[in-house]
Amino acid sequence: MIRSFLRDDDLTPEEQARVLDLAAALKAEPYGAKPLAGPRTVATIYDKPTLRTQASFAAGIAELGGHPMLVDGTLAGIGRRESVADVARVLGRQASMIVWRTYAQDRLEEMAAYAGVPVVNALTDDFHPCQLLADLLTIREHKATDGQSLSGVRVAFLGDGACNMGNSWVLAGALAGMQVVIGAPEGYAPAEDTFERANEIGAATGGTASWTADPAEAVTGADVVVTDTWVSMGREDEADARLAVFSSYSLTEDLFARAEPDAIAMHCLPAYRGKEVDAAVIDGPRSVVWDEAENRRHAQKAILAFLLEESVGA
Numbered sequence: 001m002i003r004s005f006l007r008d009d010d011l012t013p014e015e016q017a018r019v020l021d022l023a024a025a026l027k028a029e030p031y032g033a034k035p036l037a038g039p040r041t042v043a044t045i046y047d048k049p050t051l052r053t054q055a056s057f058a059a060g061i062a063e064l065g066g067h068p069m070l071v072d073g074t075l076a077g078i079g080r081r082e083s084v085a086d087v088a089r090v091l092g093r094q095a096s097m098i099v100w101r102t103y104a105q106d107r108l109e110e111m112a113a114y115a116g117v118p119v120v121n122a123l124t125d126d127f128h129p130c131q132l133l134a135d136l137l138t139i140r141e142h143k144a145t146d147g148q149s150l151s152g153v154r155v156a157f158l159g160d161g162a163c164n165m166g167n168s169w170v171l172a173g174a175l176a177g178m179q180v181v182i183g184a185p186e187g188y189a190p191a192e193d194t195f196e197r198a199n200e201i202g203a204a205t206g207g208t209a210s211w212t213a214d215p216a217e218a219v220t221g222a223d224v225v226v227t228d229t230w231v232s233m234g235r236e237d238e239a240d241a242r243l244a245v246f247s248s249y250s251l252t253e254d255l256f257a258r259a260e261p262d263a264i265a266m267h268c269l270p271a272y273r274g275k276e277v278d279a280a281v282i283d284g285p286r287s288v289v290w291d292e293a294e295n296r297r298h299a300q301k302a303i304l305a306f307l308l309e310e311s312v313g314a
Contacts, residue, residue, distance in 0.1 A: 001310075001311065001312050002112075002115075002116065002117065002118055002311045002312075003118055003306075003307045003310040003311045004112040004118050004119040004120065004307065005118070005119075005120045005121060005129060005130075005303050005307060006105070006108055006109060006112060006119065006121045006127070006129075007105075007121065007126070007127045007129055007168075007171065008127060008129040008132055008168050008171035008172040008175065009171045009175065009197060009201065010129075011175065012175075013175045013176070013177070013201070013204065013205050015306070016133075016136075016172070016175045016176060017148070017176075018306065019133060019299070019302045019303055019306050020133065020136055020137055020140060020148075020299075020302070021148070022302040022305060022306065023133065023137050023295070023298045023299045023301070023302035024137065024140070024141075024147075024298070026063075026298050026301050026302055026305075027137075027295070027298040030063050030298075031063060033064065033301075033305060034064060034065035035064055035065070035304070035305045035308050035309070036061060036064040036065045036066025036067075036096065036304070036308075037064075037065035037066075038065065038066070039065055039066045039067040040065075040066045040067070040095075040096040040097075041066065041067045041068075041069045041094065041095045041096060042057075042061045042066050042067070042068055042069065042095055042096060042097045042098070042099060042304070043069050043071050043091045043094065043095035043097070043098045043099070044057050044058070044061075044068050044069065044070055044071065044098075044099045044100075044122075045071045045073045045076070045078070045098070045099065045100045045101065045102070046070075046073060046101045046122070047073040047074075047078070047100075047101060047102040047103060048101050048102065048103070048123060050101055050122075051269075051270075052268075052269060052293050052296050053101055053122050053123060053130070053296070054070075054101075056293075056296035056297040056300055057099055057122065057297075057300055058070075059297050060297045060298075060300045060301040060304070061301075061304070063297075063301060064301055064304060064305065066096070069094070069095060071091070073102070078102075078107070079107060084107050084110040084111055084114070085110060085113075085114040087111070088110070088111045088112075088113070088114035088115040088116075089114055089115070089116075091115060091117075092114070092115035092116040092117045095117060096117055096118075096308070097117055097118045097119070097120065097304060097307065097308070098111060098115055098117060098118070098119045098120070099119075099120045099122050100119065100120070100121070100122060101122035101123045101124075102123075102124055103124065103125050104124065104125060105124045105125065105126040105127065107124075108121055108124055117311075118304075118307040118308065118311050120300075120303065120304065120307070123164065124164060125164060125232075126164055126167055127164050127167055127168050127171075128164040128165050128168045128268070129168055129172065130296065130299060130300050130303065131165065131168065131268050131296065132168045132169065132171075132172035133172075133299035133300070133302070133303060134292055134293075134295040134296040134298075134299040134300075135169075135172075135226070135266060135268070135292060135295075136150060136172060136176055136299075137295045137298060137299050138266065138288055138291050138292045138295050139153060139155075139224055139264070139266075141291065141295075142264050142288055142291075143223055143224065143264065149177075150176040150177060150178050151176070151177035151178070151205070151206055151207075152177065152178070152179065152206070153176075153178045153179070153223050153224065154178070154179040154181070154221060154222050154223045154224070155169065155173055155178055155179065155180045155181070155222060155223070155224045155225075155226060156181050156183055156218040156219045156222040156224070156225045156226065156259070157169050157180065157181070157182050157183065157184075157218075157226045157227070157228075158183045158184075158215055158218060158219070158225065158226070158227045158249045158250075158251055158255075158276075159183075159184060159188075159227050159228055159229075159230055159246055159249050159276055160184060160188050160228065160230055160232065160242075160246065161182035161183070161184035161188055161189045161190050161211065162184070162187075162188045162189060162190060162191070163228065163232050164232070165226075165228045165268060166182055166184070166189070166190050166228075167190050167191075167194050169182070169226065170182065170190050170194050170195060170198045170209040171194065171197065171198055171201070173198070173207055173209065174197075174198035174199065174201040174202040174205060174207035174208070174209055175201055175205060175207065176205070176207060177202075177205040177206045177207045178207050179207070179208050180198075180207070180208065180209045180210070181209075181210050181211070181212060181217075181218045181222070182209070182210070182211045182212070182218070183211075183212055183213075183214065183215045183217070183218025183219065183249060184211065184213070184249070185213055185245055185246065185249070186213055188245070188246075189211040190209075190211070195209050195210075195211070215248060215249045215255060216255065216258055219255055219256070219258045219259050220258045220259070221258075221259070221260060222258075222259040222260065222263055223259070223260050223262075223263055223264075224263060224264055224266060225251060225256060225259050225263055225264075225265050225266070226265075226266045226267070227249075227250075227251045227265075227266075227267055227276045227277050228267065228268055228276065229270065229271070229272055229275075229276055230242045230243065230245075230246045230249075230272075230275065230276050243275065246276070249276070250275065250276055250277065250278070251265065251276065251277040251278065251281050251282075252278045252281070253278055253280050253281060256278075256281050256286075262286075263286065264286050264287070264288045265277075265281050265282065265284070265286055265287045265288070265289070266287075266288060266289060266292055267282055267287075267289050267292075268292065269289060269292075269293060271289070
């Protein structure tokens, strides 16, 4: 059986904790595991702009003993010049794993169906599960009293809750037993079936997921406050309209003051200071965004190693 990581709930709660444990171990000893020794090749494809994703996967694959093979998605013409299924069949014969940062979730699912090797979601329009592993690792480091358990940690996500980060926070937070509150305008919350799936998971983990249109209510008492750009890739033409919709959801110093006194601020970057977050917050002493950015590498190394171990015949 080939295991892929296409959305956050492809892991069970126990598997998520295991991946986070491994990420912490690999951070402490970056060259302590070489599951890609050979070097085995990992095909990495980027259809969307990237900095942290490309850099962290390239560095992480190398540290695991592998070779990151960059496939130019524009040149490959995936879905236009060649079908996703045909590209998957070709790459699956050349690489031990495939990492893809793309648009539609169904393209990623088709790649996984035909590749014959593990496929990792490096971001789609619907989910950003590798970022969430990095975020949870970061919260463990700063907020978990025992260095591990995230159970009961209260997270407020501000802004466009209907984006990939909002969806992933709802699912990944439930897996970790966290209390996730999405603070977003009416019409910009995750889909109802995403909340239903999160609360189904939460019935076993103690995690919860909810939505409020009141940003102050969302942030009050939070241990972690998360925000993201209001203009996701591919929606640049909506920038002015979105600025008007989301202006009251900006993570200002005054709004952040409603969180717990030791709350941390997070942002997956790139950040637009003066819009979704004040410079005083993201550059302030309670911001952990640079730890968060570094932890992409450690978390992604862990999910690659996990998938290789779990996939028979990979």
